[in-house]
Amino acid sequence: MREELRRFIIDNFLFGVEDSQFSDDDSFLEKGLIDSTGVLELVAFIEEQYGIRFQDDEIIPENLDSVNKLIQFLNKKLVPAA
């Protein structure tokens, strides 16, 4: 999952340029990785790739703004309801 997410970010927002180093904790917004519409692309990718649906109030930087935040969010989301 981590690699898939990193690949998507690099391919879509950095045109595949891998030398723009960013760590899994780096904020996409602060690093300038995602433009003002990029978040919608990111949401669409995750919904399709992992078969989940975002609620409006889930589209917030706390859930989406770094690779680690995404993984944390997805881990919660993908756990089947008890």
Added chain:
Amino acid sequence: MCGIAGVLNFDDAGADPDLLRRMIQTVRHRGPDDCGIHIDRNVGLAHARLSIIDLACGHQPMPNEDRSLWITFNGEIFNYLELREDLIRKGHRFATHSDTEVILHHYEEKGEDCVKDFNGQWAFAIWDSKNQKLFLSRDRLAVRPLFYTTCNGVFLFASEIKSLLRHPGVSREVDRVGLDQVFTFWFTLPPRTIFRGIQELPAGHSMTVQNGCIKSQRYWQLDYSPASEIRKIGRREEQEYSEQLLDLLVDATRIRLRADVPVGAYLSGGLDSGIITAIVRRFTNTPLKAFSVTFDDPEFNEAPYQEEVSRFLGTERHEIRCSYDDIGQVFPRVIWQTEKPILRTAPSPFFILSRLVREQGYKVVLTGEGSDEILGGYDIFKETKIRRFWGVQPDSQVRPLLLKRLYPYLPILQEQPPEYLKAFFHVNAEDLSNPFFSHLPRWMLTSRIKVLFSDDVKDELRSENCYTELEANLPEDYYRWDSFCRAQYLEAMFLLPGYILSSQGDRMAMAHSVEGRFPFLDHRVVQLAALIPPNLKMKVLNEKYILKRCAEHLIPRSVEKRPKQPYRAPEGKSFFSNGRGRDYVEAALAPAQIRKTGLFRPAAVQKLVDKFRRGLAIGIKDNMALAGVLSTQLMVDQFIEHLMW
């Protein structure tokens, strides 16, 4: 409106008539009606004429009575009749009725300061043989173009860069700092251009070439100091500003109708062109035909408003409909005209529109250009206001909600969750004191496409900072101005000449021998607008408030009240359909071609191209990247690798 060119050999060798002929022939699209060359030993002037005033007697280059002064002139001096009367009273005798001759006599009278009395749009060169001095000048807002260079002891100037490239010694290389600037600001910072060693005379500057020395000096500056003083504005003062503005706009429009050929108008469906058209209809007896561009894509189409204004004013209107295909098809020719990379396709419809104007037999059009810059129409001014308002209380949950009112015409931005809107327009203490506070979000977003630059380009730019060069171009008082005024200055003095008036304006119109005239850019209007306090230009978040006060009863209320719709054109879909790019797009962006040009990373460009092929590119950044890389590749192909003439 015309094309000009010229040479001055520093070593006193005779000017080469063949070179002059080649140079002027290259810009004959600017002036197909007549052509002339004048050589005085080491100096040569050339002219391609678009006859508009004094059709029979305006041949150029034109001398004064004793033939000691010769001029080649592109543009119009709109107050030439008033200046002419004054000069006749002072004893000057005129052989023609042209504005060109007025420049010569006024130069005789006042020397280089003559330009301070001109109301117009000009680029000219006067050869002053008595003083062995070449005097060049460009209008206050750089409406008309003027480029120059030196090579092998020759000074060359011309209306377009392609003319300069006619000299075999002029090198054809991309200025990578210029490229960096375009991929940040959308323009190069004058005198720099996208071609290394080729410069342009900045707005409001004149230049002399004498005794081997080239000196340029500013003769006009846009000053926002008085408007930046915070004060309360009463109803009466508001009324006075509104009346003064309308009076000046009426006069600015009236003198811009001076021509010995019919004058048309561009009608976009918005407030600005609507007001200009209304002024012509209401305050003059000039018959007027209006021209509009419409789009197949309803997101960009303004036809209903154009029809409404036209009906309201009783104006005959011609329109041309643009499809994605049309825009994509003309793009290479557009780049031949812009002579620089562009990050949008917006010039293409203007190219198509000027063709329609010309086919209808018109050479001159009035437009509403400049109003948004000088009277506070753009959303960037609103954005600045909101971000600053928010910056005062960065923790406020309510203040950033105003950002939703920005860019109502960009649905994709409107869909942004509030948390993201807040983050994208982030305001921190450091940014608040940045001299470019207003433009930081835009420029930072644009800069992200520089990830496509090749390692070679990145290495060369490592020690460059385009913000430093921009800062060096700012007036001293800039730092004391209100943030709204600073934003206006950046738009009016840089983006307006560097992109709007050049790439969308002069070059697109002149591609089909059409002259644009801009009443809002009459310097009296510009100077009055600079005096008007920002809170009258934008009352709370109501843009161009004072102009709307002027426009009451002049244009339909629905047009006056409609939300601001900036002119835009479709991007990616013009270049890709059914999973494939147009032939020239595929060729220009092919890895081998990208590698050959050396400016971008082939693999990264391929990723970008794949995204468009698969229909996945939706963002502003992707569209800017595509237009930027494609236009750069086309420019290199047309101007550096091959010469198209």
